[in-house]
Amino acid sequence: MYIPGKLVVVGDAATTANAILTHKHFFELGFSVMLVAVVCSILLTVLFYDLFKPLNKTLSLTAAFVHLVGLAILGVASLLQLAPLVVLEGGQYMSVFKPEQVHALAYLFLQLNTQAGNAFLAFFGLYCMLIGCLIFRSMFLPRIIGVFMALAGLGYLTLLSPPLAAYLSPYNLAPAALGEGSLMLWLLAVGVNAQQWREQASNAGELVRA
Numbered sequence: 215m216y217i218p219g220k221l222v223v224v225g226d227a228a229t230t231a232n233a234i235l236t237h238k239h240f241f242e243l244g245f246s247v248m249l250v251a252v253v254c255s256i257l258l259t260v261l262f263y264d265l266f267k268p269l270n271k272t273l274s275l276t277a278a279f280v281h282l283v284g285l286a287i288l289g290v291a292s293l294l295q296l297a298p299l300v301v302l303e304g305g306q307y308m309s310v311f312k313p314e315q316v317h318a319l320a321y322l323f324l325q326l327n328t329q330a331g332n333a334f335l336a337f338f339g340l341y342c343m344l345i346g347c348l349i350f351r352s353m354f355l356p357r358i359i360g361v362f363m364a365l366a367g368l369g370y371l372t373l374l375s376p377p378l379a380a381y382l383s384p385y386n387l388a389p390a391a392l393g394e395g396s397l398m399l400w401l402l403a404v405g406v407n408a409q410q411w412r413e414q415a416s417n418a419g420e421l422v423r424a
Contacts, residue, residue, distance in 0.1 A: 217244030218295065218324065227321035228314065231302055241299060248292040255285050265406070266348040268415035277344035284337025291330035297323040332373050339370025342393065349397075354410040359396050366393030 221233040221241060234241050263278040298320035301308065308316060346364030349355045372379045372386040379386055 217241065217247075218327070222324055227317040230324070231298075231317040231320050234298055234320070235302055238299065242296075245292060245296045248288070248295060252285055252289050252292065255288075256282070259285070262345065265411075266345070266352070268411070268418040269348055269351050273344060273348060277341055277348065280337055280344065281341040284334045284341065287330055287337065288334040291327050291334065294323050294327040294330060297327075335370050335373050339367040339373070342367030342370060342390075346393070352410075353414055354407040355397075356400065359393070359400060362389065362393035362396050364393075365389040 217240060221230065221237060223229040223233065259278050259281045263274050266274040266277070301316060301320045301323065304316070311319070343364050344367075346360045346362070346367060348360070349363060350357050350360030352360070366389045369386045369389045372382055
């Protein structure tokens with residue numbers, strides 16, 4: 215998100231194209247970071263599914279499915295992020311287009327990348343809400359973090375309505391920093407209450423056997 219923001223000039227395809235070509239390696243770095251982020255998010259999704267499965271397997275599986283669908287969209291978005299460079303550095307086959315047409319095509323791919331990124335955030339918002347519900351029901355993580363995560367998800371879901379998101383900006387995404395930040399810091403500094411997790415997992419197993 216940071217790198218395109220430094221290179222893309224809104225509404226100016228020619229200036230954006232020159233910036234991308236001038237800072238080619240910087241632009242490619244954004245593509246690489248995106249792929250790493252997708253892979254790490256997939257691993258995190260699997261870990262969270264396993265962590266919350268004892269609470270409610272169906273809800274945990276639903277959350278994982280929603281996030282994986284969103285990550286698939288983000289993976290496509292990462293390819294769209296690389297497409298402008300492919301177009302701008304095209305070989306002889308691109309000579310059939312005028313320079314301004316090539317610039318417009320590259321800018322179009324960037325806009326599609328933005329739209330795909332917004333679609334991912336909508337799925338991620340639903341994922342945050344589901345994870346928030348699971349945290350709230352757990353005994354091995356603070357319930358307040360579950361509330362924060364649910365609010366973060368609600369903020370992301372406002373992106374489904376661009377006029378509403380624009381009206382509420384930047385306050386609609388402010389809960390994301392609180393929710394995701396508090397969860398990350400708690401897991402890094404304190405971690406999961408292993409004893410409580412084992413008890414809930416054991417109780418869930420007893421309920422299944424019953």
